[in-house]
Amino acid sequence: MNVLLFASAFLALASPAKAPVKVHVDAKNGDIITGEVTFKVTVDSQNLVTQVEFYVNDDLRDKATSTPYKFSMDSLNEPEGTVKLRFKAYTSEGETGEDSVSVKIYSGLDKGGDFHLQAGITALQDGKWDTAITEGRIALKADPKLNQARLVIARAYLRKGVMDKAQKFAEDAVTNDASNPNALDILSIINLQKAFSTYDRGAGDKNETLKSIGESLKNAVEARRKALDTRFDSVGAPTDKTLVAYSDAALRSGRYGLAISILKQAFGQDESRTDFANRLAFAQIRVGAFNDALQTLENLKRNHGTFDTYTTATMAVLLAEKGDVVGSDNMIKDAIVSDGDNPIVTTAQAYIALKFVRTRLENVNTMSLNYDDLTGKDSARALDARNTLSQILKQLAKDQGQRTEVNYYLCALNNKLQNYETATHYFEAAVLAEPTNYDAYIEQGNKSIQVTMLGTITPEEKAFLYANARTMFTAALQARPASAAALTGLSLVATFEANPEAGIKWGKAAIAAEPEYAAGHIALSVASSLGAISLSGQATKLRDNNKNLTSNSERQANELKAREIESTGLKYTTLARTELRAAEKLDKKIEGAELSRAPAAWRYFNVGGRVPVLPAPSN
DSSP states (O other), X not given: OHHHHHHHHHHXXXXXXXXXXXXXXSOOTTOEEOSEEEEEEEEEOSSOEEEEEEEETTEEEEEESSSSEEEEEEGGGSOSEEEEEEEEEEETTSOEEEEEEEEEEOOOGGGOHHHHHHHHHHHHHTTOHHHHHHHHHHHHHHOTTOHHHHHHHHHHHHHHTOHHHHHXXXXXXXXXXXXXXXHHHHHHHHHHHHHHHHHHHOOSOHHHHHHHHHHHHHHHHHHHHHHHHHHHHTTOSOOTTTHHHHHHHHHHTTOHHHHHHHHHHHHHHOTTOHHHHHHHHHHHHHTTOHHHHHHHHHHHHHHHOOOOHHHHHHHHHHHHHHTOHHHHHHHHHHHHHXXXXXXXXXXXXXXXXXXXXXXXXXXXXXXXXOOOOOTTOOOHHHHHHHHHHHHHHHHHHHTOTTOHHHHHHHHHHHHHXXXXXXXXXXXXXXXXXXXXXXXXXXXXXXXXXXXXXSSOOOHHHHHHHHHHHHXXXXXXXXXXXXXXXXXHHHHHXXXXXXXXXXXXXXXXXXXXXXXXXXXXXXXXXXXXXXXXXXXXXXXXXXXXXXXXXXXXXXXXXXXXXHHHXXXXXXXXXXXXXXXXXXXXXXXXXXXXXXXXXXXXXHHHHHHTTOOOOOOOOOO
16 A cells, blocks of 8 residues: 555646746736727647636626637627626636736726717717717717717718728718717718729629619618708798708709709899809709800899809809800909919819810810810810810819819819729719719710720620719719709610610600700700611611511511601701701700711710809809
């Protein structure tokens, strides 16, 4: 027995003693925990650590099997007060070790929801996104009815680029208040960002990608549209004192017809009011009623005697549309002298340069539409026009700011110069500044069509570009359902895709929306012409098939059907001629131009169909 005891004792002494497993956490007793906190755990052990567990009191919350051992806890999901946190490690040899700390969860709920809401707003203004999120969540924990706290959180996540969480809190805000314009605005921006990020990824099935982009743009426009309508509806009926504010709200919401009817009556009673005249002319320009706008400003000049900077720059645009080179130049010069950095002046310059070829020959007193493809051409006029566009581009880029109109022109000018990647950047900036900027969507759609004409595009790429153009024109139509330009774009895309029926449908819709929009008449003309050609081919095919028929009744039936098709084709031919003549009456600059094919019609649409994009009057 003594021998056995001695042997056992010897073996015990000979075996190495197991070293203790030591666990350390980067927290200490008494720490105050607020918001989302991450704990880092280290383990000292001679043997392999197989797992580390994290407990809140006795509740297992998480476990990790590899370094670094990090555990997160959202204290805002926990009750206030002291809790015990335990971190337990296990080794491959069955050893264990743990560390524990007692911490206090304190969010300051006793200060009330409004206190934390204001703290979140301040953090948001200071660019402290994480603090804004924490304060917003505390505010909601203190008072779940504080919808503004959800907006603070949504904005902070949006600035961090965490779109899923930004969207969740924005949608929660809309759920609690379906007409909250601020929540709708945030949702609009989130959907735009989703669309842009989908563009950037560019992976997967192109058609599915485009479908996703279209849906995001639709949601963005609808949310912003609803926000604008909500704000306008809250203005109330106009009075003599609130007429200008009311008309401004109508202009912001795109209700140009309403603004025209109200301002026309008010201006008719006092044609010396510059504030009425500028707003009325702006609304008339937006619906393409250039002659009406010109008359408005001429009446102002007759009754008031002088123009302010806004009126002067606007008059320069209208005189350019009229073809008065000298008058337009003089007005622009006066506007520059008055306030050359004013956005109305810079955008007016950009519009005139973009739409018209400005020749310096003294004996030429008319303006030509700027059809030139400026890249790769070395004619004196093309070089001069390209140089002018480049100078305007540099001038605008100096002070880009957040104005949607300025970014629109930066996009359009870069597209004209075929700087497509840069143009896309400014397109995104334009619609982020105003998601219902339908001119920007139209510009982006026209860019896709422009790219199809470069000559190095495969049929598959061309089909995708047409689909992309249709997506953009559709977004423009959602932003302004009565947009003749958006409808014209859809008509031309259908014609490019050899779908004359759809082209005719959209062309007729464009004319119904704005009978004096020349580009709409041209689009309908080329779609009708294509329809006539298509029907002529069908009739010829039917007659060719008669050669293979032995039955007289079948041949007669085919001939009758061919004549019916030809009759419809003749109507299309007549419609094509009628619409082209209507366009020539509306725009004298295109008389005699060859506009019977889709590419030429699109070139006119991209230039002649462009409507001035100007900042609305503000004084």
